Amino acid sequence: MTEFDCQETKRHVHEFLHNELSVQELADITVHLANCDSCESDYDLENTINGTIEKHCTEMPPQELADNIMARIRAIQAGEAH
Numbered sequence: 001m002t003e004f005d006c007q008e009t010k011r012h013v014h015e016f017l018h019n020e021l022s023v024q025e026l027a028d029i030t031v032h033l034a035n036c037d038s039c040e041s042d043y044d045l046e047n048t049i050n051g052t053i054e055k056h057c058t059e060m061p062p063q064e065l066a067d068n069i070m071a072r073i074r075a076i077q078a079g080e081a082h
Contacts, residue, residue, distance in 0.1 A: 004032045
């Protein structure tokens with residue numbers, strides 16, 4: 001098992017919430033969240049934001065816009081300049 005530190009956990013909290021990680025990564029982050037108040041707070045905030053978006057934003061964006069946004073998010077996560 002690879003232990004996730006705070007930086008890795010916070011970096012992957014969005015994917016964690018959307019079940020976009022491997023089974024092992026999900027388990028590792030779950031363990032970290034159970035033992036880290038700071039990361040749990042970030043998780044709670046992200047979860048609240050996602051719930052608000054789901055509740056109030058019912059229109060789907062054009063697929064091209066969604067693809068561009070996801071590509072930019074992945075580039076930032078990979079360490080490219082903002």
